[in-house]
Amino acid sequence: MTLHTFPDGFLWGAASSSCQIEGATLEDGKGESIWDRFCRIPGKIVNGDTPAIACDHYHRFSEDVSLMESLKLNSYRFSIAWPRIFPVGGGRPNVKGVDFYNRLVDELLAAGIRPMATLYHWDLPQALQDKGGWIARDTAKYFVDYAAYMFEALGDRVDLWITHNEPWVAATLGYGTGEHAPGVSHMPSALAAAHNILLSHGEAVRAFRDLSRQGARIGITLNMSPVYPASSNECDVLAARRWDGCLNRWYADPLFLGSYPEDIMELYLRAFGAPSISIEDMGIISTPTDFLGVNYYSRAVVKADPEAQPLELSHVRTNRPVTAMGWEVYPEGLYDLLLRIEQDYDPPAVFITENGAAYDDQVSSGGLVDDRERMEYIRAHLIQLHRAMQDGVEVEGYYLWSILDNFEWAFGYSKRFGIIYVDYTTLKRIPKSSARWYRSVIERGSVL
Ligand code: FCB
Numbered sequence: 385m386t387l388h389t390f391p392d393g394f395l396w397g398a399a400s401s402s403c404q405i406e407g408a409t410l411e412d413g414k415g416e417s418i419w420d421r422f423c424r425i426p427g428k429i430v431n432g433d434t435p436a437i438a439c440d441h442y443h444r445f446s447e448d449v450s451l452m453e454s455l456k457l458n459s460y461r462f463s464i465a466w467p468r469i470f471p472v473g474g475g476r477p478n479v480k481g482v483d484f485y486n487r488l489v490d491e492l493l494a495a496g497i498r499p500m501a502t503l504y505h506w507d508l509p510q511a512l513q514d515k516g517g518w519i520a521r522d523t524a525k526y527f528v529d530y531a532a533y534m535f536e537a538l539g540d541r542v543d544l545w546i547t548h549n550e551p552w553v554a555a556t557l558g559y560g561t562g563e564h565a566p567g568v569s570h571m572p573s574a575l576a577a578a579h580n581i582l583l584s585h586g587e588a589v590r591a592f593r594d595l596s597r598q599g600a601r602i603g604i605t606l607n608m609s610p611v612y613p614a615s616s617n618e619c620d621v622l623a624a625r626r627w628d629g630c631l632n633r634w635y636a637d638p639l640f641l642g643s644y645p646e647d648i649m650e651l652y653l654r655a656f657g658a659p660s661i662s663i664e665d666m667g668i669i670s671t672p673t674d675f676l677g678v679n680y681y682s683r684a685v686v687k688a689d690p691e692a693q694p695l696e697l698s699h700v701r702t703n704r705p706v707t708a709m710g711w712e713v714y715p716e717g718l719y720d721l722l723l724r725i726e727q728d729y730d731p732p733a734v735f736i737t738e739n740g741a742a743y744d745d746q747v748s749s750g751g752l753v754d755d756r757e758r759m760e761y762i763r764a765h766l767i768q769l770h771r772a773m774q775d776g777v778e779v780e781g782y783y784l785w786s787i788l789d790n791f792e793w794a795f796g797y798s799k800r801f802g803i804i805y806v807d808y809t810t811l812k813r814i815p816k817s818s819a820r821w822y823r824s825v826i827e828r829g830s831v832l
Pocket of ligand 1: 401404549550553607679
């Protein structure tokens with residue numbers, strides 16, 4: 385067996401997001417988010433679950449930070465709930481909301497854990513959605529004010545920032561298919577939302593350059609999957625290229641190359657009409673960042689399908705093992721993806737900001753959660769990550785999704801991604817076998 389050793393200073397982290405763990409959705413002046421509202425629509429969330437209590441992290445963050453410390457994490461990626469800070473999106477900040485993140489950051493630093501803060505992990509203030517949400521260009525302005533406020537509030541202690549988490553998901557599932565909040569099903573709106581999200585990212589990076597202290601860094605997190613054709617037939621190869629365009633290039637190209645991919649632009653123009661995009665916008669969106677955050681869970685395999693309009697492709701299931709989400713376990717995809725990112729975009733640095741797996745965990749009669757499959761999933765991905773680093777990709781850290789079982793969006797509490805089990809009746813936390821194993825990886829700085 386080979387020992388895969390990671391460099392000194394590598395960040396070993398875990399990730400979470402505000403809406404998925406905090407609970408306390410109406411407490412201390414927090415405003416309503418689009419997810420608080422969306423969850424009330426019957427049939428949108430499995431079991432009618434809501435984020436109202438979630439892991440109650442808002443009240444139990446000290447216990448959670450202690451758990452992180454006991455696992456030897458040296459970094460933790462969390463997100464800030466915009467409606468806690470600006471309950472109606474803009475105007476006067478809510479001091480109690482800011483206090484919560486102040487206390488969280490202080491506690492992390494005291495435990496020797498470096499915070500990485502994400503500004504937007506999908507919980508838009510509902511008041512802004514009432515004005516059009518991400519379809520409205522003005523939302524980008526509100527975002528920048530909020531971002532600038534947070535840079536000033538936490539910037540003396542937080543030196544790693546992410547503007548947005550997974551713009552593809554926020555735009556496509558939120559405004560295109562309606563599976564996520566705010567539940568709009570209109571593809572042209574999804575494209576407008578994607579553009580305004582990217583624009584708000586670029587504007588926030590510019591504000592950051594004015595406000596942040598020396599050495600602080602900012603980036604964006606994309607959900608990226610390498611796309612493989614189901615066969616070597618030309619039509620399948622072209623279908624794979626189209627999906628890669630919609631999922632990966634539509635976001636990475638404007639950010640790193642300053643333009644939307646032409647092939648997909650043509651396709652969207654034919655299908656949905658012209659989006660409102662100016663040359664100046666592209667300059668803002670491609671404002672240089674300090675790193676790219678990559679969330680990787682699985683690959684995509686697609687075939688040509690003329691019936692499936694407008695992209696004329698469909699996804700193919702392979703016969704390899706899948707997780708409880710039905711996502712194929714394909715660790716080699718992480719290697720392929722990282723090399724491709726390096727080759728096509730050459731970002732200054734990369735962080736794996738999410739990687740992990742849902743399985744149907746059970747607590748044994750002895751009170752243990754033995755999640756071997758998750759451990760195996762993580763191990764295999766770390767090995768591929770290490771391989772990519774050996775081959776020259778500069779990756780500075782790895783954040784497991786997720787520290788705790790949590791509210792998995794439309795799946796509610798039915799999917800468990802945590803390395804710490806949460807009993808939603810008692811809110812008791814039980815570190816799973818994978819957590820203990822991850823601690824040993826961190827202690828050794830290597831994986832077998
Ligand atoms: C990602 C999200 C994260 C979580 C994982 C499973 O798309 O960023 O919040 O839901 O998937």
